[in-house]
Amino acid sequence: MTEFGTLNWTILIVYILANLLLGFVISKKVSTADDFYLGQKQTPWWAIGISVIATYVSAMTFLGAPAWAYKDGLSVIAIHLNYPLVIIAVITFFFPFFYNAGVASIYEYQEKRFGKKARGLVSGIWLISQTMSSAAVLYATSLVLSFITGIPVVTAIIIVTVIALIYTVMGGITAVIWTDVIQSGILFIGAGIIMYALIENMDTSVMDTLAILKEQGKTNPLNFDLDFTNVTTVWSGVLAMSLYHITVYGTNQMMVQRTLAAKNIGDAKKSYLLMGFLAFFVYFFFIIMGILFYSYYQGKPFENENTIILEFAADYGMPGLMGIIAAAVMAASMSSLDSAFNSLSTVSTIDFYKKYFKPDETEVHYLNVSRIFTVIWAAIIIFPAILYHLHSTGSILEVLSKVGSYFVGAQLGMFGLGFFSKHASERGLLVGTFVGVIAVAYTALYTDVAWPWYAAIGATINVVVTIIASIAIDGKQENYSPYTVKGQIQAFADGNKATKENGWYLVPGKVDKVCYALFAFFIFTLIFLFSFEQFI
Template identity: 30%
Template sequence: MKSLPFIDLVIVIAYLVGMVAVGIYFSRKNTSADQFTKASGSIPGWAIGISIYATFLSSNTFLGVPGKAFGSNWNSFVFSLSMPFAAWIATKYFIPFYRNSGAVSAYTHLEHRFGAWARTYAVICFLLTQLARMGSIFFGIALSLQALTGYPMSTIMIVVGICIVLYTVMGGMEAVIWTEVVQGVIKTVGALVILYLVVVGVDGGMSKIIEVGKVDDKFSLGTFAPDFTQASFWVVLFYGFFMNLNNFGMDQNYVQRYHTTSSIKEAASSVWLCVYLYLPVSLIFFLLGSCLYAYYQGHPELLQTIKMQVAAERLPGGTSAAITNLASTLTPADYGDKVMPHFMVNKVPVGLLGLIIAAIMSAAMSTISSGMNASATVFSVDIYQKYIKSNLSPKESLRLLYIATTVFGLLGMVTGIAMIGVKSVLDVWWMLSGIFAGGMLGLFLLGIISKNTKNTEALTATIIGILVIIWMTFSSQLPDEYASLRNPLHQNMIMVVGTLSIFLIGLILTRLKKQVPDQEEMVLDKE
C-alpha cells in the first residue's frame, strides 16, 4: 500500500495486526471442538446480535448497495424491510427448535426426518452458497482496495485472505464473534464518515441531494404493480423474506451462533438486535448511493473519469477513440460499483482514509471468517464424521476444524478471483444465493411443518424443485426458436419459486399418499 499516505498505511496495518492478535489471544482457549465451534455457550446475546449484524453488513452492503442505489434506486432496500417478518418466524419457531435439539449442525434434523440424502443435499447447497458469498465479498473488497492502492485485485485478495485465515483458524468462533463486534462498530462509523463527506461536498447540501434524487426517481422502492418479470417491490419483498428466513432459520452462520448464548431468550434477542441495527444502517448506505449520484451530477468531469476507467477495463488494449466511444454509452448501472472507491481516493482526507479502508476490510473479514468457521463445522460434522471417520478424538476433531477452515478460506479466495470482471457484485451474489438456497429452504420447511411427509415424498419434491430451479436459471440461454420455453420471471424469483415448489409439491404428494390408504380402507370396510 505504498501509494497511501503514511498515517493511513499505519492505520490499516494496525487494524490487520490487531485482528490477527485477537486470534492469537483466543487461541489459548481452543482446546476442544466445542469451544472452537460454539465458544462453549458463553457469549452474551448483545455481542451475538452485533456479530450477526456485522455478518449482514458485508462488503456487498458497503460497496454494492451504494453502487446499486447510484445506478438505479432504492428498490433493493425492500430486502431489508422483509427482515422483521423472517426474524419473527425464526425466533418463534426455529431458534427454540435448534436449542432444544442441541445439534451444532443446522442439517442434522434433515437426516432424522428424511434420511442421509436430505442432510447431504442441504450441506452441499450450504457449502456452495458459502463459496458464492465469500467469493463475492473477496471480490468486493478487492474492487475498492485496487482503486485505493493500485495493486492487482488478485494480490489484494491473497493478502487479506491470509490475515482472515490466520485469526479465524487460531481464534475459532469466539474470536470471530468478538472481532465482528469491533468490525460492526468500525463499519458503521466508516459509513457515517463517508456520508458526511459526500453531503458536505454537494453544493446545496441535503436539500440539493433530495431535489436531484426526486427528479431522477432515485428514492423509488420499485413499482407496486403485481409484476414478477422485473425487480418490482413485491419481487424483492418475497425474495428478501425467503432469503432472510434462510439466513435466520437454517444458515449455519447464524444457527451456530444460537448455540453460543446461554438461553433461547438470549439467542432470540440477538436476532432482533441485528434487525434493529441493520434496518437503519442499510438505509444509510442507500442514502449514500443517492448522495453520491447528486455529487457526481455536479461534477461531470469526475464522472467522465470513472466512465473512461470502466471502458478501458472492458476494452483492454483498445484505442483511445474506441474507449471514448464505449464510455459514452455506459449507464450509471454500468459503473455504480466504481463510484464510492473513486470518491474515497479523491475526497477522503488523510487519516480518515485509513479508517475507511479498515471499515471496508472489516466488512469483508467479518462475513468471510463466519463463513469459514461455519463451513468447516458443517464439513466436519455432516461429511467427514458421517462418511469418513466417526470416532474422532478431541485432538483429531480440532485438527480437522483447523484444516477445513483453512481450505474453505482458500476456496473462497479462488472464487473471488474467478469473479473479477463482473458488472454488479450485489446482483451476482443475489443470483447465486437464490439458486443454491432455494431448494435447501424448501426441504427444511417441509421437514419442520409437515410431520406426515416421509422420505419418498420429500425426495420426489426435491428432485422436481431442483429441475424447476435449473430451468428458471438457464432457460434464458435457449435459442430464439424456443423462446416460449424461457423463464418469464425475474431472477430473484428463483429463490421464491424453488422454495415453494419443493414445499408445496411435498405437501401435495403427502396428501395424495394419505388419501390412497383411506380409500383402500373404505373398500375393505364395504367388503
C-alpha cells in the first residue's frame, strides 16, 4: 500500500468539511422536533429518491457486491431482481396507511391497529436489527479507511461515527437527505473511475473477457435450481428476497422516514419509484465489476474479499484516486449511518420517551431529547462494529443481508397481519411473533436453508400462529379493523372521501398506473439477463 499523500488527504478533508458545513447551514432551519424528524415537508421527491438509493447502496454495495460476485459470479444479481415488485407492494399498501395517519414513526400504525404492546415490540425489534445493520456499514467503511490511510480500524470506526453524528445532530432528516444527494454523486464518480481503469487494464476486450468467464461458469445470472440451501437462485431472489426487501422498504423506519418528509403522497411514491427503476442497474454495475475483477486477478484468493476494489485502486496509481475512493466509501457509509442515527433517535423519542416518560413536553424539549438519543445510538453502534472487525472476512454485503434476515420475518408478519387479517388480535400477535423468531433462530442454527428464506419462514409462521392464537384467546372478530386494507376502503367509501390526491391513490390496495410500467420493467430485466449470457 502506497503512502496516502497530500493530494488524497486534501480531497478527503474537503469532502468531510463540505458535509459538516451543509449540516450547519441546514441546522438553522431546525427549530422543532418535527423539523428534525420530517424537515418542513418541502424536500423535492427526486432528492428523497436519491437519498433512498444512496442509503441502501452504501459501502456494502461499493465493497461487498464486487466481493460477492468475485466468489459466486453473476448469479448474485438474482438477489436484486425483486426491487420493482417490492416498490409496487410498498407504495400500494404501506404508504397510504402512513400518510393517512400523519405519523412520524411508522410504528404508530401498530398501536392504532393492535395496541401499545405491539407497537413497543415492533419498535424494539427494529432498534436491535437496525443497530446491527448500521454497525456492519460502519465496519465496512472503517475497513476502507484503514486500508487506504493506515489508520487502525477501531480508530477509523470512531472517526466516521463522529463525522456522521455531527451533521445529523445539527440538521436532522433534511441534512440526511441533502448530504445523501452529494454523497451519491461522489460514490458513483469513484465507481465509474474504477470500472474505467479496470477495463483499460485488462489484457482482452470486455466481450472476450466475458466469453472466458462464461466458460468458467461465472456469467450465469439465472439459476432456476429448486435448492433451498443455495443463496443466489432465481427463486430465492424473486420470492424470498421480495419479502425481505418489502420489509426493508415498507417496515423500516430508516427507509420510510425520509419519504414522510415529502410534500405529499405522490412525491413520496415517486421517490420510491426512482429506486424501483434504477436499483437493477446499480447492482448490475457493481456485480459485473466483481466478475471482471475475477478475470483480472485470475481468481486468486484474497485475505479479505472486501478489499479487492481497494487493492486495485492502489495498484492503478492515478493521482488523487485513493482520495476519491476514500471519499466515495465514506459517502456511501455516511448516507446510511446518518439515516440510521436520525431514525433510531426518532423511534426512541416518539415510541418510548414521549409515549411512556414525558408525554406533554414542548417541541423544543423533544428536539433536544432527539439530539441526545442521536448521540447515544451513535455511541452504541460502535461496539458491534468492532465485533464485525474481529470476526468477519467474507462479503460484507452478504453479512449485512444475513444479519437483517434474522429479524425481518417478525416485522413483515406484524404488518401483513395488520393490513389483511380480520381476526388477528394483539395478544395473538405477541404469541405468533415470539414463535416466528424462535423458528428463524432454529432454522439458522440447525438447518442448511439459505438465509434469504429466513424472512419467508419467520413471516409465515408468525401469520399462522398469530391467527390460531388470536382466535383461541380472543375469539373471531365480527368486522375488519378500520386499519386493515378492507377497513380503509370501507372508511373512504362511507366518508365519501377523495380516493386520489393529484392523481395518486390515497387508498391502500389501489394500484397506481405507473406500477404497471414498473412490473413491465421487471419482466424486461429477466429477459435482459436471459439474453445476456446467450449473446456473450
